[in-house]
Amino acid sequence: MNKPIKPTESELEILAILWERGASTVREIHEILEQQKEAGYTTTLKLMQIMHEKGLVTRDASAKTHIYEAAVDRELTQRQLLNKMIDTVFKGSASQLVMQALGHHRSSPEELDMIRQYLNEMEKKQK
Amino acid sequence: MNKPIKPTESELEILAILWERGASTVREIHEILEQQKEAGYTTTLKLMQIMHEKGLVTRDASAKTHIYEAAVDRELTQRQLLNKMIDTVFKGSASQLVMQALGHHRSSPEELDMIRQYLNEMEKKQK
DNA sequence: CTCTTTGTACGAATATCTTCGTAAACGAAT
DNA sequence: ATTCGTTTACGAAGATATTCGTACAAAGAG
Incomplete structure (x- = not known):
């Protein structure tokens, strides 16, 4: 059986943006997130790093500015x-x-x- | 504006049982909860006490065994x-x-x- | 090259949720 | 009255989530 995907509230908000926009940088995500709720930039960054650890997103770190993409359907x-x-x-x-x-x-x-x-x-x- | 009701996962499970059964004791809730997942009795008790603090449930403490009821629609x-x-x-x-x-x-x-x-x-x- | 801006990494503080051990109160049974 | 089972109260540990400050690296402007 497949383990259920269980993103937290905050992670879900970010996933939703990624699903909508496709591959994005932290700043792009952050800018949209800011319209919905208050958030510091490094907070968004950290969240996305954690999501990467958990396998919720993939990232392309070849350039200085990393590019994230949703990894869950x-x-x-x-x-x-x-x-x-x-x-x-x-x-x-x-x-x-x-x-x-x-x-x-x-x-x-x-x-x-x-x-x-x-x-x-x-x-x-x-x- | 009304503040949104935001029960946690565990609280929601208990609320669902209360909605279904109506007013119940901790033990009654616990017995049903146990069929769904592993849980210690005092854990269930504590959860329901917290829910009471938060106003998610009301309780009748007139008898030794308290009786809880869902306080949110x-x-x-x-x-x-x-x-x-x-x-x-x-x-x-x-x-x-x-x-x-x-x-x-x-x-x-x-x-x-x-x-x-x-x-x-x-x-x-x-x- | 130096300064500024933009980005990531990391660690830590804070908050929230979950779980449970222990103690005390109560009632029933002997 | 003493004992036993049931219940509540309390506190604290452990787990997870959230937030942010600070340091350092890289790139661009001057």
């Missing part, structure tokens, strides 16, 4: 976090989670349509 | 955890989260139907 990580949440907080009922998510995070009609299509496809495959 | 907590997750891990797209959740946590046809109904209702209300 986005969807896989999302899935693991979700499953854990479904188990502990939603008594194993994914549909409850889904309705909770839709009910309070106003989604556009287009998004709702996408979900509907997705539901239909799932049902077909199940037969 | 289940749905509100679920919502806050979900919203945070949507923001950081899913770029603010609830539908992406929904599809991830449905795709990998096998749901019964009944559940899928419930969600479909829910979608329809939402669409009506939006007009």
Whole structure:
């Protein structure tokens, strides 16, 4: 069995940026992070170094300014976090989670349509 | 603005049990917790005392054996955890989260139907 | 070359979470 | 009343996460 990826809160914020932007320098990450919350530069640096030790990111250290990249798959990580949440907080009922998510995070009609299509496809495959 | 409820991993496990069972003693909680993971009795006790300090649970200490009850709303907590997750891990797209959740946590046809109904209702209300 | 800026490395302080041992209080049973 | 099992209270150790100061290296400007 694969060991679950378990980034901390702060690490997750950085991963999210890396997934979004692709390979980035510490400064680039830091600049974006700063818009979301207060953070010192060396704090961000240290975090990313630790993430490197843990294998959450890879880095290219060939130039003076290192370049970091996410080393864990986005969807896989999302899935693991979700499953854990479904188990502990939603008594194993994914549909409850889904309705909770839709009910309070106003989604556009287009998004709702996408979900509907997705539901239909799932049902077909199940037969 | 309301301060977000931010239980730790362990606290969440206990809250889930309290939500499910209603008011309970430490021993009752502990017995259930033990089925899920290894834990010493005093560890569970201490956790619940801390949760009481934090205001996550209330307790009736009139008898020798105290009785605890969840002090935070289940749905509100679920919502806050979900919203945070949507923001950081899913770029603010609830539908992406929904599809991830449905795709990998096998749901019964009944559940899928419930969600479909829910979608329809939402669409009506939006007009 | 010297000075300034930008970057990494490292260590340490702080905070938070988790776990558990020990002691004291209480009630029930003998 | 003494003993035994159950429960709470407390404190402290251990683990993990977060933050930042300082030192040093490298590159560019003058």
